[in-house]
Amino acid sequence: MSKTYISRHPLESRIPADPGIRAVDHLEVPQRVAIATVMAAEGGDAFVAAALAAAGDLSLRFVAPGEWLALSQLDTPEILQRNLSLLLAEAAHIVDQSDGRVLLRLSGPNVRRILAKGIATDLHPNVFEVGTSSNVLCGHISVNLARTGENEFEVIVMRSFAESLFDDLKTMGREFDLSVGFST
Amino acid sequence: MASLISCPHCGTRPKEEFSIRGDASVLRPDPEASDEAWNDYVHIRANPRGRYREHWQHVAGCRRWLVVERDTMTHEVYSVTDGAVAAREAAR
Numbered sequence: 367m368s369k370t371y372i373s374r375h376p377l378e379s380r381i382p383a384d385p386g387i388r389a390v391d392h393l394e395v396p397q398r399v400a401i402a403t404v405m406a407a408e409g410g411d412a413f414v415a416a417a418l419a420a421a422g423d424l425s426l427r428f429v430a431p432g433e434w435l436a437l438s439q440l441d442t443p444e445i446l447q448r449n450l451s452l453l454l455a456e457a458a459h460i461v462d463q464s465d466g467r468v469l470l471r472l473s474g475p476n477v478r479r480i481l482a483k484g485i486a487t488d489l490h491p492n493v494f495e496v497g498t499s500s501n502v503l504c505g506h507i508s509v510n511l512a513r514t515g516e517n518e519f520e521v522i523v524m525r526s527f528a529e530s531l532f533d534d535l536k537t538m539g540r541e542f543d544l545s546v547g548f549s550t
Numbered sequence: 551m552a553s554l555i556s557c558p559h560c561g562t563r564p565k566e567e568f569s570i571r572g573d574a575s576v577l578r579p580d581p582e583a584s585d586e587a588w589n590d591y592v593h594i595r596a597n598p599r600g601r602y603r604e605h606w607q608h609v610a611g612c613r614r615w616l617v618v619e620r621d622t623m624t625h626e627v628y629s630v631t632d633g634a635v636a637a638r639e640a641a642r
Contacts, residue, residue, distance in 0.1 A: 430612035431559055431632075486564040500560050503567045503610040 375548075376468055376528045385547035391474030393535055396549040399439055400446035401463045401522065406432040410457040417453055427499040427510050427522065435463070435510060435522060468528040470535065471549075473518040476542040481519060483538040485511065489519075505534050555618060556630050560611040567610035574603040574617045574636070599623050605633065 375397050406414040411432040418426055418434060427435040438446045443464035450460045472480065478489050484504040488494065499512035507530065510522040523531045536544065556562045573595055579587040599622060606618045615633035620626065631639075 430614060433612075486566070488562065501611045501613075502560075503564070508567075508610040 373465070376525050377532055380529060380532055381546055381548055385550070386545065388547070389474070389543045389545040391472075391476050391480065391539060391542045391544045393532075393539065393544055393546045394471040394473070394549055395547070396439065396469055396471065399437060399464065399469045400441050400443040401467045401469070402436050402443070402446055402450055403429070403461045403463055404434045404436050404450060404454070405459045405461075407457055407459065414454055414458045417457070421449075421453055425514075427512050429501055429510060435467070437469070437522075466525050467522050468525055470521045470523065470528075470532070471514070471518065472521065472535070472539075473515065474542070474544075475517055476539075477517050477519055480535070480539045480542060480544065481511075484534060487511075489513075491516075504531065507531050507534070553625070555606065555616075555627060557608050557611055557614075557616065558630060558632050558635075559614060560608065563608070563611060567608060568606045568616075569609045571605040571607050571615070574605045601628070606630075 375395070377395055381395060404414065404418065414432070418424060418436065423438070423440070425437040425439075427437065429435055436446065436450060441449065443462050446464075447460060447462050450458075454460065474480075481489055481504075485502050487500070487502045494513050496513050496515065499510060501508055502511045503509075504511075504521070507523060507527045509527075509531065512520045512522075514520050521531070521535075532546075536546065538544075553565050554562050555565060555568055576591055576595075579591050601619065602622050603617060603619050606616045608614055608616060617629075617631045617633055617636040619628040619630075621628070
């Protein structure tokens with residue numbers, strides 16, 4: 367007997383289908399992002415780091431020494447997994463997390479003031495530079511935070527915490543009329 | 551309590567991101583060691599007022615175990631080392 371499974375975004379019930387008016391500070395939720403965790407095999411940290419850095423079409427997020435999240439906005443999860451396996455072979459363990467993690471993109475002039483309500487890490491532009499990424503605590507939830515632009519941050523959170531974090535971010539952004547919506 | 555800990559991997563972070571896992575100065579005795587030695591290792595702690603070496607785990611960050619040397623009275627943090635690095639240094 368074959369079963370048909372429907373893939374649902376965990377925030378589908380929270381985000382209205384009609385996006386409404388986009389404010390200057392906006393929380394954007396891309397629906398299809400391929401995400402994989404890459405963990406270097408013992409002693410292989412340097413090799414894996416170099417190989418990942420050389421693969422230009424990946425977006426990389428630092429998690430821990432020898433551990434990264436690799437993102438691709440263009441590839442499907444299967445292709446990302448295959449590309450990473452070809453690139454790293456036995457040097458790393460690769461696990462697809464596309465359905466296990468949720469990506470949220472915050473942008474706008476007040477983005478730091480919004481994030482500061484939940485994150486105690488120093489996010490000053492000169493300290494947390496563009497391209498920096500790290501695991502941080504947001505409220506009570508551990509998330510991966512990355513600065514992807516001048517006033518743009520991306521947050522990756524575990525699927526089961528996504529709704530809770532989403533509600534927190536909306537509360538944190540209410541002062542600035544933060545608007546939310548799926549990527550179009 | 552020291553409220554900011556500088557993780558060698560993640561940078562300066564609030565203590566809420568960490569979990570304190572106890573005295574880092576005790577050494578695990580030989581499996582054949584006396585009950586006395588094992589009792590000391592498992593249960594007996596000094597609780598000093600002053601400088602103290604502790605295991606801290608960065609649970610909300612890189613999840614690495616760290617060895618934090620701090621003062622329990624003044625809250626001053628003297629050093630933070632990755633647990634693996636500290637173990638390698640101790641073995642030397």
